[in-house]
Amino acid sequence: MALILRNARLIDPQVGLDEVADLLIRDGRIVEVGHDLTAKTYVERDLSGKILVPGLVDIHVHLREHGFELKEDIASGTRSAAHGGFTAVCAMPNTTPITDNALAVEYVKARAAEVGKCRVLVSGACTKGLGGETLAEMGDMVAHGCCAFTDDGRGIKDTGMMRRVLDYAAQFDRVVMPHCQDDELVGKGQVNEGVASTRLGLEGWPAEGEELEIMRDIALCRLTGCPLHIQHLTTKRALDLVRAAKAEGLPVTCEVTPHHLVLTEDHIGDDYPTSLKVNPPLRTAEDAAGLIEGVVDGSVDVIVTDHAPHAEWEKDREFELAPFGMIGLETSLSLILTYLVDKGIIDYNRMVELMAIRPREILRQERVALEAGSVADLTVFDPNIEWTVQASDFLSKAKNSGFIGYELKGRATDVYVGGYATMENGVVVE
Amino acid sequence: MGFPHKHLIDIREYSREDIMTILETAKTFKQINERRIKKVPTLKGFTVVNMFNEPSTRTRSSFEIAEKRLSADTLNFGGSGTSTVKGESLTDTVKTLCSYKVDCIVVRDKHAGVPRKIADISGVHVIDAGDGKHQHPTQALLDLYTIWEAKGSFEGLHVGIVGDIGHSRVCGSLIPALKTMGCKVTLVAPQTLLPARPDVLGADGVTTDFNGILPELDVVYMLRIQRERFEGAPYPSLREYNMLYGLTQDREQYMKPDAVICHPGPINRGVELDSYMADHPTRSLILDQVYAGVLVRMAVLYLLLGGSDNGADS
Incomplete structure (x- = not known):
């Protein structure tokens, strides 16, 4: 039976579409885009007043399964994703066991197929055990569907090893996504080095600890030709490095998180809120403004959440002992709508590029567009819903959001994956 | 009383007047410390916990003397036998202490921000005796x-x-x-x-x-x-x-x-x-400075806990 989605404002810069129209979907794919569509047998949904875009993808998510199910698992993490408007996420490999072999890739895929509420793309480790010393079986992982490589959570310390990773990965047409952190320089850094570290008496995590490694990895990208995607970039100067690399024609892309766009080190008050302890740390207001500029001018390719769930008791600790990271799947779209689109800093087209088009391109995924023949992975949101972020509302097992209490405007209401609703009217479909 | 603070955690919350009040109060405590019987009943019936989660000799001794000279009941908690060593979280430790119905926690910890956290959890008076490299x-x-x-x-x-x-x-x-x-x-x-x-x-x-x-x-x-x-x-x-x-x-x-x-x-x-x-x-x-430590800590305990009177004239 066909599905007709009626009266949504359809926005997709890939096909130059921005108009109120209907979508006819059959067998998981879009059959027709037009007005007053009909079919022999169909169900229909009226989406008047809402905006429909190609399904959002978050390419930096920690689902924690296998190994850390107390924090999150594939069932809860993908429900959290659906609730936030995402049709697909890319799972990071720092689970236990680590996703550094084909078996582990298959495990995540199998669990996702069984209990998932969105597509789960699997990234594999660059090095065995994320140890930074021996190449992981990248080829076997690719053969089993691994979409990208990363040692997320830590930098690959040894420059020769990083070169080997890029040289070897270059044969697979997959990006390597480094977490750029110079361990020697960063040490036990807790918050941005400067005002926050001095005010709070905490070890500083200097911007240069990130920038130096980005500089190195760009140089290695030049040397090896392997496509490079810089994870969670946070400083203005780091973005300048990426800009220069792009201008030079190197295959370099980068991502930023909503929390690095909206929050700064100044938000970390004297009550030491561990929900704002993230890695890399929240930077200066100038950095955040610089990142927003990059979001506007195209130097930033993708918005990701780095969704990092932790159990409540793990975050309810001394700041220096609490783990890094915050969750983000259920606030990401609304933060971008509230702080960037609603303020007129970017338009919907740019938002779709950042959250749906570029993520698929970077992970070498099939294009999803609002045109006949495309897979029907779709996100629908109501730009006018005003809501307050509440921990009790999250479908993630974790509550460690830095945005509890924030009043946001715009929220995902309906999500379709392969033509099936995973969320309808704000409620995840079970 | 009229001293406008419940805790001493961040000195930046104290105005010039607040600080002068402490210094002048400390000065009045000199006479107690120079008597033969160096004790007044000001904080009689108050329980003060000295929660020292990292080694400290001077600050801890100084606080203990100040508390005893004001007649507070003191509990020294911490050191190598602390429950945190056994894996108990700070939150649970503080909740346990509070179940003893204590009035004030003096805390030294190697982690910055701990005194504020204890204040939020406990609801009792908290005095920062040094947190990480943050404040003292x-x-x-x-x-x-x-x-x-x-x-x-x-x-x-x-x-x-x-x-x-x-x-x-x-x-x-x-x-x-x-x-x-x-x-x-x-x-x-x-x-x-x-x-x-x-x-x-x-x-x-x-x-x-x-x-x-x-x-x-x-x-x-x-x-x-x-x-x-x-x-x-x-x-x-x-x-x-x-x-x-x-x-x-x-x-x-x-x-x-x-x-x-x-x-x-x-x-x-x-x-x-x-x-x-x-x-x-x-x-x-x-x-x-060492002597001033006793005077000032007596003044802070007295001003925060609001004891009966400072006892200097009794």
């Missing part, structure tokens, strides 16, 4: 008291703080407190011993020229050098540290005739101070 407000207050007694006022005083400022919880409180009282503060240290942004603490200036700045200083505040660290130390040797930043007899020639010397203790003779300076009969205020 009673140390700042006893330093202010000592300087005030020696100099009579804070107006126009230029204080130089010399040494490991970046790892110093003392400086996190002392620099803002000196600024609140109207002093000028110059830091003397190489960059390896400085925080990233000294201006954030309120410092007016930074110099590496110890001899050059000494003639301007009314108070020379020497910090302790951690001699335990060798590998990765922020200076090549204690000898070179002493050469560049030690307050030695040779350097007295640059000092104002009435310049005084402070040090939070314990001192490393021959490193940051030589014995001539440490024991200087007119300049060294180091033992006055």
